[in-house]
Amino acid sequence: MGAPLLSVEALTMRFGGLIAVDALSFEARAGEITAVIGPNGAGKTTVFNCITGFYRPSEGVLRLTHGDAANFLLTSMPGHQITRRGKVARTFQNIRLFAGMTVLENLLVAQHNYLMPNVINGLLAVFGLGGHGRAERIAIEKAKLWMHATGLTARADDPAGSLPYGDQRRLEIARAMCTDPELLCLDEPAAGLNPRESDELSNLLVRIRDGRDVAGRSSILLIEHDMGVVMRISDHVVVLDHGRKISDGTPAEIRADPKVIAAYLGEGDEDEVAA
Amino acid sequence: MAYVLQQLINGLTLGMIYGLIAVGYTMVYGIIGMINFAHGDVFMVGAFLSLIALTLLSGLGVTSVPLALALTLVFAAGIAALYGWTVERVAYRPLRGSFRLAPLISAIGMSIVLQNFVQVSQGARVKPMPELLPGGIPLMNSDGFAVQLSWMQIVIVIVTLALLAAFTYLVTKTPLGRAMRACEQDQKMAGLLGIDTDRTISITFVIGAALAAVAGLMFLLYYGVIDFYIGFIAGVKAFTAAVLGGIGSLPGAVLGGLAIGLIETFWSAYFSVQYKDVAAFSILVLVLIFMPTGLLGRADVEKV
Numbered sequence: 382m383g384a385p386l387l388s389v390e391a392l393t394m395r396f397g398g399l400i401a402v403d404a405l406s407f408e409a410r411a412g413e414i415t416a417v418i419g420p421n422g423a424g425k426t427t428v429f430n431c432i433t434g435f436y437r438p439s440e441g442v443l444r445l446t447h448g449d450a451a452n453f454l455l456t457s458m459p460g461h462q463i464t465r466r467g468k469v470a471r472t473f474q475n476i477r478l479f480a481g482m483t484v485l486e487n488l489l490v491a492q493h494n495y496l497m498p499n500v501i502n503g504l505l506a507v508f509g510l511g512g513h514g515r516a517e518r519i520a521i522e523k524a525k526l527w528m529h530a531t532g533l534t535a536r537a538d539d540p541a542g543s544l545p546y547g548d549q550r551r552l553e554i555a556r557a558m559c560t561d562p563e564l565l566c567l568d569e570p571a572a573g574l575n576p577r578e579s580d581e582l583s584n585l586l587v588r589i590r591d592g593r594d595v596a597g598r599s600s601i602l603l604i605e606h607d608m609g610v611v612m613r614i615s616d617h618v619v620v621l622d623h624g625r626k627i628s629d630g631t632p633a634e635i636r637a638d639p640k641v642i643a644a645y646l647g648e649g650d651e652d653e654v655a656a
Numbered sequence: 657m658a659y660v661l662q663q664l665i666n667g668l669t670l671g672m673i674y675g676l677i678a679v680g681y682t683m684v685y686g687i688i689g690m691i692n693f694a695h696g697d698v699f700m701v702g703a704f705l706s707l708i709a710l711t712l713l714s715g716l717g718v719t720s721v722p723l724a725l726a727l728t729l730v731f732a733a734g735i736a737a738l739y740g741w742t743v744e745r746v747a748y749r750p751l752r753g754s755f756r757l758a759p760l761i762s763a764i765g766m767s768i769v770l771q772n773f774v775q776v777s778q779g780a781r782v783k784p785m786p787e788l789l790p791g792g793i794p795l796m797n798s799d800g801f802a803v804q805l806s807w808m809q810i811v812i813v814i815v816t817l818a819l820l821a822a823f824t825y826l827v828t829k830t831p832l833g834r835a836m837r838a839c840e841q842d843q844k845m846a847g848l849l850g851i852d853t854d855r856t857i858s859i860t861f862v863i864g865a866a867l868a869a870v871a872g873l874m875f876l877l878y879y880g881v882i883d884f885y886i887g888f889i890a891g892v893k894a895f896t897a898a899v900l901g902g903i904g905s906l907p908g909a910v911l912g913g914l915a916i917g918l919i920e921t922f923w924s925a926y927f928s929v930q931y932k933d934v935a936a937f938s939i940l941v942l943v944l945i946f947m948p949t950g951l952l953g954r955a956d957v958e959k960v
Contacts, residue, residue, distance in 0.1 A: 494851075
Protein backbone atom coordinates (compact mmCIF):
# COMPACT_ATOMS: atom_id res chain seq x y z
CA MET A 382 0.00 0.00 0.00
CA GLY A 383 0.94 3.68 0.19
CA ALA A 384 3.98 5.15 1.89
CA PRO A 385 3.57 6.23 5.51
CA LEU A 386 2.20 9.78 5.61
CA LEU A 387 1.87 10.26 9.34
CA SER A 388 3.99 8.30 11.77
CA VAL A 389 3.01 8.46 15.40
CA GLU A 390 5.93 7.20 17.46
CA ALA A 391 5.56 6.50 21.17
CA LEU A 392 3.18 9.41 21.64
CA THR A 393 2.41 10.05 25.30
CA MET A 394 0.17 12.77 26.68
CA ARG A 395 -0.20 13.34 30.40
CA PHE A 396 -2.54 15.78 32.09
CA GLY A 397 -1.18 16.02 35.60
CA GLY A 398 -1.23 12.50 36.89
CA LEU A 399 -3.59 11.27 34.22
CA ILE A 400 -2.19 9.48 31.22
CA ALA A 401 -4.57 10.14 28.33
CA VAL A 402 -2.37 8.61 25.64
CA ASP A 403 0.25 6.06 26.58
CA ALA A 404 3.19 5.31 24.27
CA LEU A 405 0.98 5.11 21.20
CA SER A 406 2.52 4.24 17.86
CA PHE A 407 0.77 3.82 14.53
CA GLU A 408 1.00 4.91 10.94
CA ALA A 409 -1.46 6.51 8.57
CA ARG A 410 -0.49 5.73 4.98
CA ALA A 411 -0.90 7.97 1.98
CA GLY A 412 -3.98 7.36 -0.12
CA GLU A 413 -5.82 5.54 2.66
CA ILE A 414 -8.56 6.18 5.13
CA THR A 415 -7.23 5.36 8.58
CA ALA A 416 -9.82 5.14 11.34
CA VAL A 417 -9.04 5.54 15.02
CA ILE A 418 -11.72 3.92 17.12
CA GLY A 419 -12.16 3.05 20.73
CA PRO A 420 -14.59 3.44 23.61
CA ASN A 421 -15.30 6.90 25.05
CA GLY A 422 -12.26 8.23 26.84
CA ALA A 423 -9.82 6.08 24.94
CA GLY A 424 -7.76 9.16 24.01
CA LYS A 425 -8.75 9.54 20.36
CA THR A 426 -9.40 13.27 20.38
CA THR A 427 -6.26 13.84 22.43
CA VAL A 428 -4.27 12.21 19.62
CA PHE A 429 -5.93 14.62 17.16
CA ASN A 430 -5.17 17.58 19.37
CA CYS A 431 -1.51 16.58 19.41
CA ILE A 432 -1.42 16.17 15.64
CA THR A 433 -2.95 19.59 14.99
CA GLY A 434 -0.83 21.41 17.54
CA PHE A 435 -3.51 22.12 20.15
CA TYR A 436 -1.54 20.10 22.66
CA ARG A 437 2.18 19.69 22.97
CA PRO A 438 2.74 15.96 23.61
CA SER A 439 4.50 15.02 26.82
CA GLU A 440 6.64 12.55 24.91
CA GLY A 441 6.91 11.05 21.49
CA VAL A 442 7.31 12.10 17.90
CA LEU A 443 4.78 12.97 15.22
CA ARG A 444 6.36 12.80 11.82
CA LEU A 445 4.67 13.80 8.61
CA THR A 446 6.12 12.81 5.25
CA HIS A 447 4.58 14.30 2.14
CA GLY A 448 4.54 12.60 -1.23
CA ASP A 449 7.47 14.77 -2.31
CA ALA A 450 9.44 13.42 0.68
CA ALA A 451 9.22 16.74 2.55
CA ASN A 452 9.45 15.86 6.20
CA PHE A 453 7.90 17.65 9.16
CA LEU A 454 8.03 17.16 12.89
CA LEU A 455 4.58 18.33 13.90
CA THR A 456 5.59 18.46 17.54
CA SER A 457 7.78 21.49 16.95
CA MET A 458 5.58 23.63 14.70
CA PRO A 459 3.14 26.42 15.66
CA GLY A 460 -0.51 25.69 14.87
CA HIS A 461 -0.97 27.75 11.70
CA GLN A 462 2.27 26.33 10.26
CA ILE A 463 0.95 22.80 10.68
CA THR A 464 -1.80 23.75 8.27
CA ARG A 465 0.27 25.94 5.99
CA ARG A 466 3.39 23.84 5.58
CA GLY A 467 2.43 20.50 7.09
CA LYS A 468 -0.81 20.47 5.10
CA VAL A 469 -2.89 18.94 7.85
CA ALA A 470 -6.53 20.01 8.09
CA ARG A 471 -9.03 19.04 10.73
CA THR A 472 -12.65 19.25 11.76
CA PHE A 473 -14.07 19.08 15.25
CA GLN A 474 -16.54 16.92 17.11
CA ASN A 475 -18.64 20.03 17.66
CA ILE A 476 -19.05 22.13 14.55
CA ARG A 477 -16.75 25.12 14.40
CA LEU A 478 -17.77 27.01 11.30
CA PHE A 479 -17.59 30.79 11.18
CA ALA A 480 -21.31 31.00 11.77
CA GLY A 481 -21.66 34.68 10.90
CA MET A 482 -19.87 34.37 7.56
CA THR A 483 -21.43 32.99 4.41
CA VAL A 484 -20.77 29.51 3.07
CA LEU A 485 -18.60 30.97 0.32
CA GLU A 486 -16.66 33.14 2.76
CA ASN A 487 -15.97 30.13 4.96
CA LEU A 488 -14.43 28.41 1.98
CA LEU A 489 -12.43 31.51 1.04
CA VAL A 490 -11.03 31.94 4.55
CA ALA A 491 -9.60 28.45 4.17
CA GLN A 492 -7.68 29.65 1.11
CA HIS A 493 -6.23 32.57 3.00
CA ASN A 494 -2.60 31.60 2.46
CA TYR A 495 -3.10 31.50 -1.26
CA LEU A 496 -5.11 34.73 -1.35
CA MET A 497 -2.85 36.70 0.94
CA PRO A 498 0.75 35.52 0.75
CA ASN A 499 1.92 38.51 2.79
CA VAL A 500 0.69 41.59 4.58
CA ILE A 501 1.62 44.10 1.88
CA ASN A 502 -0.35 42.06 -0.59
CA GLY A 503 -3.28 42.04 1.86
CA LEU A 504 -3.28 45.83 2.03
CA LEU A 505 -2.86 46.27 -1.71
CA ALA A 506 -6.02 44.24 -2.19
CA VAL A 507 -8.00 47.26 -0.95
CA PHE A 508 -6.99 49.01 -4.15
CA GLY A 509 -7.46 45.92 -6.26
CA LEU A 510 -3.71 45.62 -6.76
CA GLY A 511 -1.24 42.79 -6.22
CA GLY A 512 -3.06 40.35 -8.47
CA HIS A 513 -5.92 40.31 -6.01
CA GLY A 514 -8.73 40.09 -8.52
CA ARG A 515 -7.29 37.10 -10.34
CA ALA A 516 -6.39 35.23 -7.14
CA GLU A 517 -9.88 35.87 -5.81
CA ARG A 518 -11.48 34.49 -8.99
CA ILE A 519 -9.40 31.31 -8.82
CA ALA A 520 -10.24 30.89 -5.14
CA ILE A 521 -13.94 31.34 -5.83
CA GLU A 522 -13.73 28.76 -8.62
CA LYS A 523 -12.25 26.26 -6.22
CA ALA A 524 -14.83 27.06 -3.57
CA LYS A 525 -17.53 26.48 -6.19
CA LEU A 526 -16.14 23.04 -7.01
CA TRP A 527 -16.25 22.07 -3.35
CA MET A 528 -19.73 23.50 -2.89
CA HIS A 529 -20.78 21.42 -5.83
CA ALA A 530 -19.11 18.29 -4.43
CA THR A 531 -20.86 18.74 -1.10
CA GLY A 532 -24.21 19.86 -2.50
CA LEU A 533 -24.05 23.35 -1.03
CA THR A 534 -24.06 25.43 -4.20
CA ALA A 535 -27.55 26.77 -3.59
CA ARG A 536 -26.58 28.00 -0.12
CA ALA A 537 -23.40 29.85 -1.16
CA ASP A 538 -24.51 33.23 0.18
CA ASP A 539 -26.30 32.07 3.32
CA PRO A 540 -24.65 32.48 6.71
CA ALA A 541 -23.03 29.18 7.64
CA GLY A 542 -24.85 29.22 10.98
CA SER A 543 -28.22 29.03 9.26
CA LEU A 544 -27.56 25.74 7.47
CA PRO A 545 -29.11 22.50 8.65
CA TYR A 546 -26.83 20.28 10.71
CA GLY A 547 -25.91 17.82 8.00
CA ASP A 548 -25.01 20.64 5.61
CA GLN A 549 -22.80 22.24 8.25
CA ARG A 550 -20.93 18.95 8.65
CA ARG A 551 -20.28 18.76 4.92
CA LEU A 552 -19.31 22.41 4.80
CA GLU A 553 -16.70 21.77 7.48
CA ILE A 554 -15.19 19.06 5.33
CA ALA A 555 -15.32 21.26 2.23
CA ARG A 556 -13.64 24.06 4.15
CA ALA A 557 -10.91 21.74 5.42
CA MET A 558 -10.35 20.50 1.86
CA CYS A 559 -9.99 24.08 0.59
CA THR A 560 -6.70 24.28 2.51
CA ASP A 561 -5.36 21.58 0.11
CA PRO A 562 -4.40 19.14 2.83
CA GLU A 563 -2.31 16.01 2.47
CA LEU A 564 -3.95 14.69 5.61
CA LEU A 565 -7.53 15.42 6.54
CA CYS A 566 -8.33 14.71 10.20
CA LEU A 567 -12.02 14.27 10.88
CA ASP A 568 -13.31 14.03 14.45
CA GLU A 569 -16.61 12.13 14.40
CA PRO A 570 -17.92 13.54 11.12
CA ALA A 571 -20.95 11.24 11.18
CA ALA A 572 -22.07 12.22 14.69
CA GLY A 573 -25.71 13.24 14.64
CA LEU A 574 -26.30 12.40 11.00
CA ASN A 575 -29.23 10.28 9.92
CA PRO A 576 -28.53 7.04 7.97
CA ARG A 577 -29.00 8.68 4.57
CA GLU A 578 -26.70 11.58 5.47
CA SER A 579 -24.04 9.24 6.80
CA ASP A 580 -24.19 7.26 3.55
CA GLU A 581 -23.63 10.49 1.64
CA LEU A 582 -20.77 11.31 3.95
CA SER A 583 -19.11 7.89 3.48
CA ASN A 584 -19.42 8.39 -0.22
CA LEU A 585 -17.85 11.87 -0.03
CA LEU A 586 -14.92 10.59 2.05
CA VAL A 587 -14.18 7.79 -0.37
CA ARG A 588 -14.28 10.26 -3.23
CA ILE A 589 -11.86 12.53 -1.38
CA ARG A 590 -9.52 9.61 -0.76
CA ASP A 591 -9.59 8.63 -4.43
CA GLY A 592 -9.75 12.15 -5.83
CA ARG A 593 -12.80 11.13 -7.81
CA ASP A 594 -15.48 13.74 -8.76
CA VAL A 595 -14.01 16.22 -6.31
CA ALA A 596 -11.58 19.12 -6.62
CA GLY A 597 -8.73 17.55 -4.70
CA ARG A 598 -7.65 14.46 -2.87
CA SER A 599 -6.33 13.77 0.54
CA SER A 600 -5.53 10.91 2.85
CA ILE A 601 -7.90 10.76 5.76
CA LEU A 602 -7.52 10.13 9.46
CA LEU A 603 -10.88 9.53 11.01
CA ILE A 604 -12.27 9.24 14.52
CA GLU A 605 -15.69 7.70 14.35
CA HIS A 606 -18.18 5.94 16.57
CA ASP A 607 -20.47 4.87 13.77
CA MET A 608 -19.07 1.37 13.12
CA GLY A 609 -21.09 1.10 9.94
CA VAL A 610 -19.19 4.02 8.45
CA VAL A 611 -15.83 2.86 9.82
CA MET A 612 -16.09 -0.71 8.57
CA ARG A 613 -17.40 0.34 5.16
CA ILE A 614 -14.82 2.96 4.19
CA SER A 615 -11.64 2.42 6.24
CA ASP A 616 -8.56 0.82 4.78
CA HIS A 617 -6.92 0.56 8.15
CA VAL A 618 -8.26 0.72 11.68
CA VAL A 619 -6.41 1.52 14.92
CA VAL A 620 -8.20 0.61 18.13
CA LEU A 621 -7.43 2.48 21.34
CA ASP A 622 -8.48 1.74 24.86
CA HIS A 623 -7.34 3.67 27.91
CA GLY A 624 -4.78 5.51 25.82
CA ARG A 625 -3.09 2.34 24.52
CA LYS A 626 -3.32 0.67 21.18
CA ILE A 627 -4.99 -2.67 21.56
CA SER A 628 -5.35 -3.58 17.92
CA ASP A 629 -4.35 -2.42 14.47
CA GLY A 630 -5.32 -3.85 11.08
CA THR A 631 -7.89 -4.04 8.33
CA PRO A 632 -11.57 -3.74 9.24
CA ALA A 633 -11.98 -7.52 8.85
CA GLU A 634 -9.08 -8.22 11.20
CA ILE A 635 -10.39 -5.76 13.77
CA ARG A 636 -13.84 -7.26 13.73
CA ALA A 637 -12.40 -10.65 14.58
CA ASP A 638 -10.01 -9.49 17.30
CA PRO A 639 -11.12 -10.73 20.74
CA LYS A 640 -9.35 -7.82 22.49
CA VAL A 641 -11.44 -5.32 20.54
CA ILE A 642 -14.63 -7.16 21.35
CA ALA A 643 -13.67 -7.23 25.03
CA ALA A 644 -12.92 -3.51 25.05
CA TYR A 645 -16.23 -2.65 23.44
CA LEU A 646 -18.41 -5.01 25.37
CA GLY A 647 -16.41 -4.04 28.41
CA GLU A 648 -15.34 -5.53 31.65
CA GLY A 649 -17.74 -3.17 33.30
CA ASP A 650 -15.28 -0.38 34.05
CA GLU A 651 -16.63 2.94 32.82
CA ASP A 652 -13.87 5.33 31.95
CA GLU A 653 -14.38 8.97 32.87
CA VAL A 654 -11.45 10.44 30.94
CA ALA A 655 -12.58 13.12 28.50
CA ALA A 656 -12.47 11.89 24.93
CA MET B 657 -33.10 77.70 11.41
CA ALA B 658 -29.74 78.96 10.26
CA TYR B 659 -28.34 78.37 13.70
CA VAL B 660 -29.61 74.78 13.73
CA LEU B 661 -28.07 74.14 10.33
CA GLN B 662 -24.72 75.48 11.45
CA GLN B 663 -24.78 73.27 14.54
CA LEU B 664 -25.71 70.30 12.41
CA ILE B 665 -22.66 70.88 10.19
CA ASN B 666 -20.38 71.33 13.19
CA GLY B 667 -21.78 68.29 14.93
CA LEU B 668 -21.39 66.03 11.92
CA THR B 669 -17.80 67.13 11.42
CA LEU B 670 -16.95 66.45 15.04
CA GLY B 671 -18.83 63.18 14.84
CA MET B 672 -16.71 62.08 11.90
CA ILE B 673 -13.57 62.52 13.99
CA TYR B 674 -15.06 60.54 16.86
CA GLY B 675 -16.23 57.88 14.44
CA LEU B 676 -12.74 57.50 13.02
CA ILE B 677 -11.32 56.90 16.50
CA ALA B 678 -14.24 54.66 17.49
CA VAL B 679 -13.49 52.34 14.56
CA GLY B 680 -10.18 51.48 16.24
CA TYR B 681 -11.88 50.63 19.53
CA THR B 682 -14.54 48.54 17.92
CA MET B 683 -12.14 46.58 15.67
CA VAL B 684 -9.80 45.69 18.50
CA TYR B 685 -12.69 44.77 20.73
CA GLY B 686 -14.15 42.64 17.98
CA ILE B 687 -10.99 40.68 17.40
CA ILE B 688 -9.60 40.15 20.90
CA GLY B 689 -12.46 41.25 23.15
CA MET B 690 -10.38 43.90 24.82
CA ILE B 691 -10.88 47.64 25.26
CA ASN B 692 -7.66 49.25 24.12
CA PHE B 693 -7.54 52.21 26.50
CA ALA B 694 -4.29 53.39 24.95
CA HIS B 695 -6.11 54.01 21.66
CA GLY B 696 -7.07 57.57 22.60
CA ASP B 697 -3.44 58.31 23.30
CA VAL B 698 -2.36 56.95 19.95
CA PHE B 699 -4.82 59.48 18.54
CA MET B 700 -3.08 62.18 20.58
CA VAL B 701 0.33 61.00 19.33
CA GLY B 702 -1.09 61.20 15.82
CA ALA B 703 -2.10 64.82 16.41
CA PHE B 704 1.41 65.68 17.61
CA LEU B 705 3.00 63.87 14.68
CA SER B 706 0.78 65.91 12.37
CA LEU B 707 1.82 69.14 14.05
CA ILE B 708 5.48 68.20 13.73
CA ALA B 709 5.06 67.26 10.08
CA LEU B 710 3.16 70.44 9.20
CA THR B 711 5.73 72.61 10.96
CA LEU B 712 8.58 70.82 9.21
CA LEU B 713 6.90 71.08 5.84
CA SER B 714 6.24 74.79 6.18
CA GLY B 715 9.87 75.17 7.27
CA LEU B 716 10.93 73.34 4.13
CA GLY B 717 8.86 75.73 2.10
CA VAL B 718 6.05 73.47 1.01
CA THR B 719 3.33 75.99 0.37
CA SER B 720 0.77 73.87 -1.41
CA VAL B 721 -1.84 73.04 1.23
CA PRO B 722 -3.16 69.84 -0.39
CA LEU B 723 0.38 68.49 -0.77
CA ALA B 724 1.28 69.39 2.81
CA LEU B 725 -1.91 67.72 4.06
CA ALA B 726 -1.33 64.57 2.04
CA LEU B 727 2.29 64.23 3.19
CA THR B 728 1.31 64.88 6.80
CA LEU B 729 -1.45 62.33 6.61
CA VAL B 730 0.89 59.63 5.33
CA PHE B 731 3.60 60.53 7.83
CA ALA B 732 1.31 60.66 10.88
CA ALA B 733 -0.58 57.51 9.93
CA GLY B 734 2.64 55.63 9.24
CA ILE B 735 4.42 56.52 12.46
CA ALA B 736 1.28 56.10 14.57
CA ALA B 737 0.82 52.67 13.00
CA LEU B 738 4.26 51.80 14.36
CA TYR B 739 3.13 52.99 17.77
CA GLY B 740 0.02 50.83 17.52
CA TRP B 741 2.07 47.80 16.52
CA THR B 742 4.53 48.36 19.35
CA VAL B 743 1.84 48.83 21.97
CA GLU B 744 0.23 45.55 20.99
CA ARG B 745 3.52 43.70 20.79
CA VAL B 746 4.88 45.01 24.09
CA ALA B 747 1.85 45.41 26.29
CA TYR B 748 -0.88 43.05 25.06
CA ARG B 749 0.53 40.05 23.23
CA PRO B 750 2.55 38.72 26.18
CA LEU B 751 -0.65 38.81 28.21
CA ARG B 752 -2.78 36.90 25.74
CA GLY B 753 -4.24 33.88 27.42
CA SER B 754 -3.82 35.56 30.78
CA PHE B 755 -6.86 36.52 32.85
CA ARG B 756 -9.23 39.00 31.26
CA LEU B 757 -8.33 42.03 33.31
CA ALA B 758 -4.58 41.80 32.73
CA PRO B 759 -4.47 43.36 29.24
CA LEU B 760 -6.99 45.98 30.37
CA ILE B 761 -4.71 47.11 33.19
CA SER B 762 -1.77 46.95 30.83
CA ALA B 763 -3.72 49.18 28.42
CA ILE B 764 -4.31 51.79 31.10
CA GLY B 765 -0.60 51.66 31.86
CA MET B 766 0.25 52.10 28.19
CA SER B 767 -2.09 55.08 28.02
CA ILE B 768 -0.26 56.76 30.90
CA VAL B 769 3.10 55.93 29.36
CA LEU B 770 2.16 57.59 26.06
CA GLN B 771 0.69 60.64 27.79
CA ASN B 772 3.76 61.16 29.91
CA PHE B 773 6.09 60.50 27.05
CA VAL B 774 4.48 63.25 25.01
CA GLN B 775 4.26 65.55 28.01
CA VAL B 776 7.97 65.18 28.67
CA SER B 777 9.15 65.24 25.07
CA GLN B 778 6.81 67.93 23.75
CA GLY B 779 6.12 69.94 26.88
CA ALA B 780 2.92 70.25 28.83
CA ARG B 781 1.84 73.53 27.29
CA VAL B 782 -0.94 73.81 24.76
CA LYS B 783 0.39 73.82 21.20
CA PRO B 784 -1.31 76.22 18.84
CA MET B 785 -1.35 75.86 15.12
CA PRO B 786 -2.24 78.56 12.60
CA GLU B 787 -5.30 77.91 10.52
CA LEU B 788 -4.28 76.08 7.38
CA LEU B 789 -7.38 76.50 5.30
CA PRO B 790 -9.26 79.63 6.28
CA GLY B 791 -12.62 80.49 4.83
CA GLY B 792 -15.35 78.36 3.42
CA ILE B 793 -18.58 78.37 1.52
CA PRO B 794 -21.27 80.64 2.90
CA LEU B 795 -24.51 78.67 2.70
CA MET B 796 -27.13 80.93 4.10
CA ASN B 797 -27.52 84.25 5.78
CA SER B 798 -30.47 85.04 7.95
CA ASP B 799 -30.92 87.70 10.63
CA GLY B 800 -27.26 88.51 10.55
CA PHE B 801 -26.23 84.90 11.27
CA ALA B 802 -24.11 83.46 8.49
CA VAL B 803 -24.07 79.71 8.04
CA GLN B 804 -20.73 78.60 6.79
CA LEU B 805 -19.36 75.32 5.61
CA SER B 806 -15.65 75.76 6.11
CA TRP B 807 -13.06 74.25 3.80
CA MET B 808 -11.69 72.46 6.81
CA GLN B 809 -15.00 70.77 7.46
CA ILE B 810 -15.25 69.69 3.86
CA VAL B 811 -11.76 68.20 4.00
CA ILE B 812 -12.54 66.38 7.24
CA VAL B 813 -15.78 64.91 5.93
CA ILE B 814 -14.32 63.83 2.60
CA VAL B 815 -11.17 62.28 4.03
CA THR B 816 -13.12 60.48 6.74
CA LEU B 817 -15.71 59.12 4.36
CA ALA B 818 -13.03 57.95 1.93
CA LEU B 819 -11.10 56.18 4.68
CA LEU B 820 -14.18 54.56 6.12
CA ALA B 821 -15.25 53.38 2.69
CA ALA B 822 -11.81 51.89 2.03
CA PHE B 823 -11.76 50.26 5.43
CA THR B 824 -15.24 48.83 5.05
CA TYR B 825 -14.20 47.39 1.70
CA LEU B 826 -11.12 45.91 3.31
CA VAL B 827 -13.12 44.22 6.03
CA THR B 828 -15.96 42.90 3.91
CA LYS B 829 -14.33 42.06 0.61
CA THR B 830 -10.62 41.30 0.93
CA PRO B 831 -8.76 38.25 2.27
CA LEU B 832 -7.30 40.32 5.08
CA GLY B 833 -10.76 41.42 6.21
CA ARG B 834 -12.05 37.86 6.04
CA ALA B 835 -9.12 36.75 8.18
CA MET B 836 -9.98 39.46 10.70
CA ARG B 837 -13.60 38.38 10.85
CA ALA B 838 -12.59 34.75 11.12
CA CYS B 839 -10.28 35.54 14.05
CA GLU B 840 -13.10 37.51 15.59
CA GLN B 841 -15.35 34.46 15.59
CA ASP B 842 -12.98 31.62 16.40
CA GLN B 843 -9.28 32.30 16.70
CA LYS B 844 -8.21 28.69 17.11
CA MET B 845 -10.16 27.56 14.08
CA ALA B 846 -8.73 30.46 12.05
CA GLY B 847 -5.27 29.27 13.05
CA LEU B 848 -6.11 25.77 11.91
CA LEU B 849 -7.03 27.11 8.49
CA GLY B 850 -3.56 28.55 8.19
CA ILE B 851 -4.25 32.12 9.30
CA ASP B 852 -1.48 33.64 11.38
CA THR B 853 -3.72 34.99 14.14
CA ASP B 854 -1.00 36.96 15.91
CA ARG B 855 -0.20 38.79 12.73
CA THR B 856 -3.85 39.43 11.95
CA ILE B 857 -4.28 40.97 15.39
CA SER B 858 -1.17 43.11 14.85
CA ILE B 859 -2.57 44.39 11.56
CA THR B 860 -5.82 45.27 13.27
CA PHE B 861 -3.93 47.39 15.77
CA VAL B 862 -1.85 48.97 13.01
CA ILE B 863 -4.89 49.94 10.97
CA GLY B 864 -6.75 51.20 14.04
CA ALA B 865 -3.76 53.34 14.98
CA ALA B 866 -3.41 54.76 11.46
CA LEU B 867 -7.09 55.76 11.44
CA ALA B 868 -6.70 57.32 14.89
CA ALA B 869 -3.70 59.31 13.64
CA VAL B 870 -5.76 60.67 10.77
CA ALA B 871 -8.40 61.62 13.33
CA GLY B 872 -5.58 63.33 15.25
CA LEU B 873 -4.67 65.36 12.17
CA MET B 874 -8.33 66.32 11.68
CA PHE B 875 -8.61 67.33 15.32
CA LEU B 876 -5.51 69.50 15.02
CA LEU B 877 -6.82 71.18 11.88
CA TYR B 878 -10.30 71.66 13.32
CA TYR B 879 -9.47 73.00 16.76
CA GLY B 880 -6.05 74.47 16.08
CA VAL B 881 -4.76 73.59 19.55
CA ILE B 882 -3.59 70.32 21.03
CA ASP B 883 -1.96 69.16 24.24
CA PHE B 884 -0.83 65.85 25.64
CA TYR B 885 -4.16 65.36 27.38
CA ILE B 886 -6.54 65.45 24.40
CA GLY B 887 -6.27 61.68 23.96
CA PHE B 888 -8.04 60.94 27.18
CA ILE B 889 -11.24 62.91 26.64
CA ALA B 890 -11.46 62.23 22.90
CA GLY B 891 -10.64 58.59 23.53
CA VAL B 892 -13.33 58.12 26.12
CA LYS B 893 -15.84 59.89 23.90
CA ALA B 894 -14.94 57.69 20.95
CA PHE B 895 -15.25 54.71 23.23
CA THR B 896 -18.70 55.97 24.19
CA ALA B 897 -19.48 56.24 20.50
CA ALA B 898 -18.36 52.65 19.94
CA VAL B 899 -20.53 51.42 22.82
CA LEU B 900 -23.48 53.51 21.67
CA GLY B 901 -23.23 52.08 18.15
CA GLY B 902 -22.74 48.57 19.47
CA ILE B 903 -19.16 47.60 20.20
CA GLY B 904 -17.78 45.23 17.61
CA SER B 905 -19.89 46.76 14.85
CA LEU B 906 -18.13 48.86 12.23
CA PRO B 907 -21.10 50.90 10.95
CA GLY B 908 -22.17 51.15 14.59
CA ALA B 909 -18.93 52.93 15.48
CA VAL B 910 -19.46 55.54 12.78
CA LEU B 911 -23.11 55.99 13.67
CA GLY B 912 -22.23 56.26 17.36
CA GLY B 913 -19.52 58.80 16.55
CA LEU B 914 -21.95 60.96 14.62
CA ALA B 915 -24.50 60.71 17.42
CA ILE B 916 -21.99 61.73 20.08
CA GLY B 917 -20.72 64.59 17.90
CA LEU B 918 -24.25 65.88 17.34
CA ILE B 919 -25.28 65.52 20.98
CA GLU B 920 -22.20 67.34 22.15
CA THR B 921 -22.54 70.16 19.64
CA PHE B 922 -26.23 70.74 20.21
CA TRP B 923 -25.82 70.55 23.94
CA SER B 924 -23.08 73.19 23.77
CA ALA B 925 -25.18 75.34 21.48
CA TYR B 926 -28.39 75.30 23.48
CA PHE B 927 -27.43 74.54 27.05
CA SER B 928 -23.93 74.98 28.31
CA VAL B 929 -20.48 74.45 26.89
CA GLN B 930 -19.14 73.63 30.34
CA TYR B 931 -21.38 70.61 30.63
CA LYS B 932 -20.90 69.16 27.16
CA ASP B 933 -18.76 66.29 28.44
CA VAL B 934 -21.36 65.51 31.06
CA ALA B 935 -23.91 65.16 28.28
CA ALA B 936 -21.72 62.83 26.28
CA PHE B 937 -20.87 60.60 29.21
CA SER B 938 -24.43 60.50 30.53
CA ILE B 939 -25.22 58.90 27.22
CA LEU B 940 -22.62 56.22 27.95
CA VAL B 941 -24.25 55.44 31.28
CA LEU B 942 -27.76 55.37 29.82
CA VAL B 943 -26.73 53.16 26.93
CA LEU B 944 -24.96 50.71 29.20
CA ILE B 945 -28.04 50.47 31.39
CA PHE B 946 -30.81 50.34 28.82
CA MET B 947 -29.19 49.13 25.62
CA PRO B 948 -26.05 47.18 26.46
CA THR B 949 -25.67 45.89 22.91
CA GLY B 950 -25.93 49.39 21.43
CA LEU B 951 -27.71 50.58 18.30
CA LEU B 952 -26.31 48.05 15.84
CA GLY B 953 -24.75 45.59 18.24
CA ARG B 954 -25.53 41.96 17.86
CA ALA B 955 -26.08 39.62 20.74
CA ASP B 956 -23.38 36.96 20.95
CA VAL B 957 -23.79 34.35 18.29
CA GLU B 958 -24.79 31.17 19.99
CA LYS B 959 -22.20 28.44 19.52
CA VAL B 960 -23.79 25.21 18.40
